[in-house]
Amino acid sequence: MTPQRLELGPLPTDLAQELRDLTANARFGTLDENGYNLVIEAPMTGETIGWVGSGDEELVNKAFRAARRAQQSWVHVPFSERKRIFMRFHDSVLKNRELLADMVQLESGKNRTGAFDEVLDVANNTRYYARRVEKLMSPKSRRTAVPVLAKPREYRHPLGVVGQISPWNYPLTLGISDAIPALLAGNAVVSKPDSSTPFTSLLVFKLLFEAGLPRNLVQLTTGSGRVVGSAIAEQCDYLMFTGSTKTGKLLGETMGRRLVGFSAELGGKNPLIVASDADMEKSARGAVEACFSNTGQLCVSAERIYVEQDSYEEFLTKFVERTKAQSIGPGFDWETQVGSLASADQLKTVDEFVEDAREKGATIAAGGKARPDLGPYFYEPTILTDVPEDARLLNDEVFGPVVYVQPVSDLQEAVKLANDTPYGLNASVWADPSTGWDVAPKIAAGSVGINDGYAAAWTAIGAPSGGMKESGMSNRHGDSGLLRYTAGQNVTEQRGMSMRGPESLSRKAYSRIMSRAMLLGKTLRLLP
Structure with a gap:
């Protein structure tokens, strides 16, 4: 319907x-x-x-x-x-x-x-x-x-x-x-x-x-x-x-x-990397969620996808098919997959990014237009390819349902492009787990999902969540998510004689004794 x-x-x-x-x-x-x-x-x-x-x-x-x-x-x-x-x-x-x-x-x-x-x-x-x-x-x-x-x-x-x-x-x-x-x-x-x-x-x-x-x-x-x-x-x-x-x-x-x-x-300009050893069906499904959840209006949403050349066509075909199959519309039902943008300003921003890329030579593989027939601020989930270097959306955050897909020669190039940004909030790697664990730590982002867009990392509440570079400072979640709202205080009781030794002990003797004690403590692992 x-x-x-x-x-x-x-x-x-x-x-x-x-x-x-x-x-x-x-x-x-x-x-x-x-x-x-x-x-x-x-x-x-x-x-x-x-x-x-x-x-x-x-x-x-x-x-x-x-x-x-x-x-x-x-x-x-x-x-x-x-x-x-x-x-x-x-x-x-x-x-x-x-x-x-x-x-x-x-x-x-x-x-x-x-x-x-x-x-x-x-x-x-x-x-x-x-x-x-x-x-x-x-x-x-x-x-x-x-x-x-x-x-x-x-x-x-x-x-x-x-x-x-x-x-x-x-x-x-x-x-x-x-x-x-x-x-x-x-x-x-x-x-x-x-x-x-x-x-x-x-x-x-x-x-x-x-x-x-x-x-x-x-x-x-x-x-x-x-x-x-x-x-x-x-x-x-x-x-x-x-x-x-x-x-x-x-x-x-x-x-x-x-x-x-x-x-x-x-802000962020979050990358998603697809390795040639990934399951392409699962990667395409995951990319749809990573890019278009919340109509793309979330800081950790993926806005650029790098795919190893050997798998580029297969991934793109499956990704486009799943994106076009997304149900978009208003309502309070559980079946609709893509909702409205939040405002006229958001719609204007998204439209300007897409039109700028289109006018400069990018190809629209899916979506690419507003849907006023559904409501005032609806916009279709949009995939672009062949995005030129002077297009705004290549490097700037769109904050909407827009993503571009780009082939890369290998994972080394994918990581280099992923890190070529002033942002570092979230990233995603789709690969065989062994490949994913090798690649993920090389990406300069506060959180990196392996075979997941962002949800798994976000719900890992025991681990800190935050941004690197211009994507933020400090963390929410984890112990630091509470301790940041507190001041630490050191209260220390001196017991027995002074830390500088008894008054009767010469300063030179004090230095000799303390140095030997520190060396002994290191050897016996008695000291921190």
Whole structure:
């Protein structure tokens, strides 16, 4: 059946009621004469679904004052109670999975599977850090150069109020998952969701408050990045940002000037390599997911594919066939594989990249056009070949359902081309596992999937996830995903005599004894 353009009409009862409630309670900052000034639309149809206020610097000031007061009490709440709150939240997220997925789809335009991915990610983050927080934050004995004379311990302390600035492409995952370890570690959070997707954040934090989190511990501030985001960066004790490299550099300047910690996941131009010993059927299927999930609007999406020459034609044929077979359209069903782009700006950007490449001689192997018959911002999954060196999409991030495929003489050339970029966020290698494990570490990217596009690496929550080069700094996930929101403290007790020896011992004798002790400690492996 040919997909049809969707009119929202009556929304599901639960979703409609949540929108009414959230709109009524989302009056942040200054309002226009109608009571609101940020209009939120559903990308699938272009229809207005609600309104929120647009914040100013005074709003951010109030948010930080309230958050700092709440954090002073929260830091004394036992880890066992924090764990109980977040485990209740974990269960609530899964219980309300349909409502959360509805809201994500409504605000972002993505398909149902992509929305549910976000639900699972939030639950996964919550469970992992709720179970790890006490171990990570508890005081730990550390080694010393002179075990008898000193007893060191490492303490971890929350930093205070963490600022979070999140994007529109994953409004649930990126709207709360970075805040979860920050809160569990004892911090408060002032968060700015993207101006086009505030309701998902409002809904998921509502569930967290219902699970028992103190209401003022999280402050949601809607508004522009230029005003609200900048004000958050000027006051927070640590900043977590996900977005463009350009904006990340500007925020990094602010945090550097303030000598305040900063994490960022930024842009990418992610490569996918197909070796001649790969299973071409599986590689083609995996490439479709790697390139077109979330309509290509994710930082870890593959935008360039390098295939060994011997397998190029076979891979390209299978990849094109699977791409053309993708179902595209609006709706809340589970069958649709490609949803809408998020906005008119995204559609314009994607169209400009493709037209630039086409005009300069690239070949369109699949897709290549907008689909206004389905909705205002739909664009077909697009594959290009023979992309010339002066085409923008050869090196610049498109952030849409667009990828080019290029043959290479061997894997050495593929790795060289993969690394020939200022970015280093994600990469993918499709090959016999032995080949994959040989190639993957040679790629300068924060995560590399072997026979997977990005999902396996993303769900490996015990391992750090971040970018190299201009794709970001610091990491989410793993132990460092929580410890970045803390300050380490060294508390050491001196026992017995001074570390410099007794007063009666001459300094020369002291130096001789200590040198011999260090050499003996090395030989006997008694010292770190």
